Amino acid sequence: MLTRRIIPCLDVKEGRVVKGTSFVQLKDAGDPVELADYYYKAGADELVFLDITATPEGRQTMASVVERISEKVFMPLTVGGGLRTIEDIQRLLRAGADKVSLNTSAVMNPRLISEGAERFGSQCMVVAIDARKNEGAVPWWQVYVSSGQQPVELDAVDWARRAVALGAGEILLTSMDADGHRAGYDIELTRAISEAVNVPVIASGGAGSLEDLYLALYEGKADAVLAASIFHYGVHTVAEAKEYLAKKGVPVRF
């Protein structure tokens, strides 16, 4: 049976991991290579790196970081952040990334999804969607781009469907309402997207407890859960998360 994936997410700026990772007993907790290796050995199923570097020079750094990670970490790696062209995508895939995640650039230039899928295969094209609930007579989830700064006239469920039709092989869904609050994923949104598309959906934003992971997988019907702070701050280990999920009957890999 296909297991559900637990995916730690690392924010990387200019080749360094940002956001607290102080719990990890590493020589250099800011080194993405060392952290990736730590999570590999800790039983993570996959890793997502979000490059928040603002400069093109910094992006070159990300490629070399991925290169070094892929030398010792034998599990799937997804890299996102600031990828705008086929060349940007190719550079990271050649460096050893298995998938790239497109967010703003996919909204601004949806052809990038189809061109990437045609060239490299759908399996490596992840479309990341940041969404916020828009309360009204008929509530809906609105898509935001530019690191959540910019609302666009797109319904998240429609956009997910369209992205998949264009060739996205996976959706990385972040609830901006839930993100950072550690009060649980947006289950309603996760389920809406998961039921709308026939590709895997990774739930992101809001994980604060192990039960939150379970709810996103079980009630939200997500195929994978992404989490940052509960792992980075040492609230829980990946192994604890898996033991908890296994007890609840969720298939996980040990």
Add this chain to the structure above:
Amino acid sequence: MPFFCFKLMSSGIVIVDYGAGNLRSVINALRTLGHEPEIGSNPRQIALAPVVILPGVGAGGAAMEALEELNLTDMLRRRVSQKMPLLGVCLGLQLLMTVTEEGGLVPCLGVVQGMVKKLPEEGKIPHMGWNQVKQVEPHPIFEGIPDNSNFYFVHSYYAEPEDSSAVVGTTDYGISFCSVLASGNLIATQFHPEKSGAMGLRFYDNFIKLALGSQTC
């Protein structure tokens, strides 16, 4: 003379580069195991190498076209008929079959009789993530790998060999499909050993030991 130089310098393992995806992870996995693989698309190199790995992600039709343009299809067929070691990975397994449904009906290498079919629509496609490989036949390729170990899969099509005795590992995803194929010195996997952690590295190690052990020097 150049030929002998090539042979002397060769590590013995060639990874076929036909433009289908990223080979870096495969190279890194083999390096971790202490090998220095060559990357190549030269028919002679592919014909003579003691061990060949045919990796691949992407579409079956495009991959067959690329192999034909590089004049590699006959070399690969010949390797198999001469019982020289070959490991197919993911798309590299599907390309061994007679024909694939992907992109119409595209003829493949045909060294293993059978079809490549689309996974059933009930499940999400691609089948992406870690799933168990059930060892349906004992085989030295599984040395040190517990039954039902998890491996990393990402694919939308699966191979269905006519001769079920070549199927040594199966995986369930809506249906039970062939995830490890073994026939003499021909081994192929639907999963990505280079993405499957310690068990994946063990799988490569087993293959290389079997392959090099079968050489008559």
